[in-house]
Amino acid sequence: xxxxxxxxxxxxxxxxxxxxxxxxxxxxxxxxxxxxxxxxxxxxxxxxxxxxxxxxxxxxxxxxxxxxxxxxxxxxxxxxxxxxxxxxxxxxxxxxxxxxxxxxxxxxxxxxxxxxxxxxxxxxxxxxxxxxxxxxxxxxxxxxxxxxxxxxxxxxxxxxxxxxxxxxxxxxxxxxxxxxxxxxxxxxxxxxxxxxxxxxxxxxxxxxxxxxxxxxxxxxxxxxxxxxxxxxxxxxxxxxxxxxxxxxxxxxxxxxxxxxxxxxxxxxxxxxxxxxxxxxxxxxxxxxxxxxxxxxxxxxxxxxxxxxxxxxxxxxxxxxxxxxxxxxxxxxxxxxxxxxxxxxxxx
Ligand SMILES: [Zn+2]
Numbered sequence: 128x129x130x131x132x133x134x135x136x137x138x139x140x141x142x143x144x145x146x147x148x149x150x151x152x153x154x155x156x157x158x159x160x161x162x163x164x165x166x167x168x169x170x171x172x173x174x175x176x177x178x179x180x181x182x183x184x185x186x187x188x189x190x191x192x193x194x195x196x197x198x199x200x201x202x203x204x205x206x207x208x209x210x211x212x213x214x215x216x217x218x219x220x221x222x223x224x225x226x227x228x229x230x231x232x233x234x235x236x237x238x239x240x241x242x243x244x245x246x247x248x249x250x251x252x253x254x255x256x257x258x259x260x261x262x263x264x265x266x267x268x269x270x271x272x273x274x275x276x277x278x279x280x281x282x283x284x285x286x287x288x289x290x291x292x293x294x295x296x297x298x299x300x301x302x303x304x305x306x307x308x309x310x311x312x313x314x315x316x317x318x319x320x321x322x323x324x325x326x327x328x329x330x331x332x333x334x335x336x337x338x339x340x341x342x343x344x345x346x347x348x349x350x351x352x353x354x355x356x357x358x359x360x361x362x363x364x365x366x367x368x369x370x371x372x373x374x375x376x377x378x379x380x381x382x383x384x385x386x387x388x389x390x391x392x393x394x395x396x397x398x399x400x401x402x403x404x405x406x407x408x409x410x411x412x413x414x415x416x417x418x419x420x421x422x423x424x425x426x427x428x429x430x431x432x433x434x435x436x437x438x439x440x441x442x443x444x445x446x447x448x449x450x451x452x453x454x455x456x457x458x459x460x461x462x463x464x465x466x467x468x469x470x471x472x473x474x
Contacts, residue, residue: 130177131186137167138193145200149211154204161197168194235474236344236463239451240326243346246370247324250363252348255323257300259330262290265299269430270387285330285341293330297347298387300325301442304349305431319438320352326447337459344447351423351433351440357390360420360441364394368417372399372454379414388421388442399453408453415453418445 141161148154161167171190178186233241244254257265266284267276285293304323326346333339350359365378377397385391394417398409405411420443425435448460455474457463462470 130171130174131182131189134171134186134190134193137161137171138197141167141197142200145197145204148204148208151205151208154201154208158201162194162201168197232471232474234463234471235455235457236447236451238474239454240344240346240447243367243371243445243447243450244324244326246367247346247348249370250366252322252324252350255300255304255325256327257294257297257303257325259294259328260287260291261294261299263292265302266292266294266296269302269427270296270298271424271426271430272386276386283331285332295331296329296444297325297327297345298442298444300327300347301349302427302431305351305428305433309432319433319440320350321440322350322352324348335461337461338449340448340460340464342464343460345444346447347442347444349423349440349442351438353438355422355439355441357422357441360422360443363441364420364443368394368396371450372396375402377403380420383419383421385419385421387424387427388419389424391419391421394418394420394443400456408456417450418443420444 141157144157144161145154148157159166163169168190172187175183175186175190248254267273284295287293301323304321304325308319308321324346325348326344328342328344330342333341335341348363350363361378361380368376368378376399379395379397380392381395383391383393395414396417397403398406398413398415400406400408401413403413405413409415420441423440423442428435428438428440448463451457451463452460
């Protein structure tokens with residue numbers, strides 16, 4: 128048989144093999160047999176020298192035509208088989224319930240913090256934050272706690288290196304804001320009014336139990352202006368308490384002592400669970416302690432360079448955990464940091 132007749136026979140055979148392939152494996156076998164590196168087409172190409180010289184060119188052209196024809200068929204078959212493979216897969220059942228991606232939510236402490244900050248913002252306070260790693264000046268000296276003050280004991284703060292400690296209260300931000308005011312206005316008087324609240328984490332090396340933790344959050348407030356009085360402090364904190372716990376809540380101020388305020392007071396609110404009659408939550412007292420407050424000690428103004436003769440101010444600080452525990456009925460401060468989803472999902 129002349130070479131070209133053999134070639135045409137091979138082409139028919141290859142076309143049948145490709146058309147008949149019904150799986151990716153069968154198709155690949157056909158490709159290797161006819162179009163592969165040592166396949167039949169290649170073999171014919173090397174036999175072109177058997178063709179008489181005047182027919183060589185036409186034979187070569189015919190072989191190339193057959194090659195590209197088979198390649199086209201092969202590509203078509205590949206698509207056909209691929210599509211069949213996809214169809215062969217079981218169809219998704221649209222009636223099945225979807226997979227639910229669990230959504231996170233805001234941590235109860237952050238919720239409480241944002242709520243408190245929001246109330247003070249509506250009362251005209253600006254939210255300010257400061258560094259958690261502080262120096263001794265901002266944490267103690269400027270807050271009227273001299274070198275020999277007992278809270279400066281190594282055992283009462285987390286000391287880092289040299290002058291650096293983890294802040295033990297958010298009052299450090301008050302100092303930074305007052306300094307900023309003084310510097311910004313070129314020193315001297317005329318820089319207040321200041322009205323800020325600073326929420327954030329603080330650290331003390333307390334043994335951890337149901338009501339103590341080495342890391343806790345505070346919200347601290349400061350108002351400085353001419354003629355700010357204790358009555359203003361009581362007015363603002365009373366509004367805060369009613370916004371937070373409801374209009375029926377009563378407040379009470381007990382004399383206390385803090386180095387950075389004079390006079391100082393502890394603020395209590397009437398128990399929202401028993402209405403002041405006494406219950407388990409308020410330990411039969413009818414009152415729950417919210418935090419400390421007082422009029423800014425003039426020594427603090429001296430430390431930051433505010434004229435103590437011209438300005439007065441009040442300051443307050445609440446433990447967020449304590450208030451949140453009271454509001455949410457949480458019995459153990461450790462719940463906030465355990466990352467137990469059974470607890471966190473309730474809020
Ligand atoms: Zn009570």
